[in-house]
Amino acid sequence: MSEEQRPDALARLGEQLDRAQARRGEEPAPGYSDTGQQRALGVGFRIGIELVVAILVATGLGWAIDRVLGTRPFGMIVLFFLGVAAGMLSVYRAITGQSAAVGFRRPERKD
Amino acid sequence: MALELHPLEQFKIEPLIPIHIGGLDVSYTNAALFMTIAVVLITALLVLGTRRGALVPGRWQSVAEMSYEFVGDMVETNAGHGAEPYFPFVFSLFMFVLFSNFLGLIPYSYTVTSQIIVTFALAATVFIGVTIVGIVKHGTHFLRLFVPEGVPIVLLLLLVPIELLSYFIRPFTLAIRLFANMLAGHTMLAIFGGFAASVGLLAILPVALDVAILALEVLVAALQAYVFAILTCLYLRDALHLH
Numbered sequence: 001m002s003e004e005q006r007p008d009a010l011a012r013l014g015e016q017l018d019r020a021q022a023r024r025g026e027e028p029a030p031g032y033s034d035t036g037q038q039r040a041l042g043v044g045f046r047i048g049i050e051l052v053v054a055i056l057v058a059t060g061l062g063w064a065i066d067r068v069l070g071t072r073p074f075g076m077i078v079l080f081f082l083g084v085a086a087g088m089l090s091v092y093r094a095i096t097g098q099s100a101a102v103g104f105r106r107p108e109r110k111d
Numbered sequence: 112m113a114l115e116l117h118p119l120e121q122f123k124i125e126p127l128i129p130i131h132i133g134g135l136d137v138s139y140t141n142a143a144l145f146m147t148i149a150v151v152l153i154t155a156l157l158v159l160g161t162r163r164g165a166l167v168p169g170r171w172q173s174v175a176e177m178s179y180e181f182v183g184d185m186v187e188t189n190a191g192h193g194a195e196p197y198f199p200f201v202f203s204l205f206m207f208v209l210f211s212n213f214l215g216l217i218p219y220s221y222t223v224t225s226q227i228i229v230t231f232a233l234a235a236t237v238f239i240g241v242t243i244v245g246i247v248k249h250g251t252h253f254l255r256l257f258v259p260e261g262v263p264i265v266l267l268l269l270l271v272p273i274e275l276l277s278y279f280i281r282p283f284t285l286a287i288r289l290f291a292n293m294l295a296g297h298t299m300l301a302i303f304g305g306f307a308a309s310v311g312l313l314a315i316l317p318v319a320l321d322v323a324i325l326a327l328e329v330l331v332a333a334l335q336a337y338v339f340a341i342l343t344c345l346y347l348r349d350a351l352h353l354h
Contacts, residue, residue, distance in 0.1 A: 049284060053280060053284045053287050054280050054284070057280050057283045058276055082273055086273050087280075090277050090284075
């Protein structure tokens with residue numbers, strides 16, 4: 001590399017850096033869609049328990065609400081089904097690469 | 112063949128130094144001892160490992176730098192831009208869980224992460240911290256997290272409770288996942304160990320199985336620490352970047 005080219009190359013590098021940084025700033029946070037065995041293993045190990053815990057916690061909450069409000073057995077029934085829905089939603093989100101995000105919106109719908 | 116199995120005895124908490132303050136039992140227990148060991152080991156690894164700061168790292172420096180970079184990468188790719196201030200928190204969490212898990216695999220040691228109160232305390236810290244970050248960053252706008260976009264109002268009546276529920280379930284899944292994996296693995300090890308002690312010459316079979324399970328447990332120990340940290344990152348991302 002000669003002396004004349006050097007400022008040019010530096011400027012080019014600077015531009016590239018600026019572009020990369022601008023891109024990084026704009027982009028939505030990267031999703032969970034990265035490949036790699038390690039990630040896949042991580043996902044596999046974590047979604048197993050998601051559904052079960054959602055149902056158990058929701059049903060427990062329903063039971064507690066019933067005890068406090070004396071609405072037995074409706075709180076438990078309603079919250080059991082909500083728990084099933086919440087659990088399925090978490091599992092669905094985890095395996096479709098939307099992470100465990102609550103209220104996830106697809107990037108293309110972002111304003 | 113009398114079978115005497117006490118697979119759950121290993122999780123018993125015993126006070127080593129009894130301390131009682133105002134009716135509260137704050138004794139220094141075996142669990143607390145192993146938490147202390149984990150913290151001391153992590154500090155020693157990082158402080159001693161990076162003491163020389165050589166350009167070409169030696170073994171210990173390599174380990175310290177690798178763990179740092181591993182978590183750094185994890186935070187950057189999973190929590191997104193702007194999550195750098197939370198790196199120390201995620202790093203501490205990851206190292207603590209990892210060291211507790213690995214320490215638990217040493218025979219006669221105590222697995223701190225097999226106690227649900229420990230994992231739940233960690234998970235609750237993450238949950239409360241992340242919620243506070245979200246509220247501070249976005250104010251009441253944070254509540255939009257629970258309202259899916261472009262949904263008729265009638266459906267919102269159903270969807271908002273579901274979203275709320277799946278948000279508040281997070282600390283429980285985080286805690287129970289780690290706790291259950293540790294508890295199950297160590298119970299299994301103890302059960303096969305108990306078999307081996309009671310079947311005489313046939314003991315070779317359960318011992319072989321125990322060795323295999325122990326290998327699996329090494330994987331689980333590392334993986335659960337990884338999962339715990341990565342979920343913390345993902346939750347942070349939700350709070351930092353409302354979608």
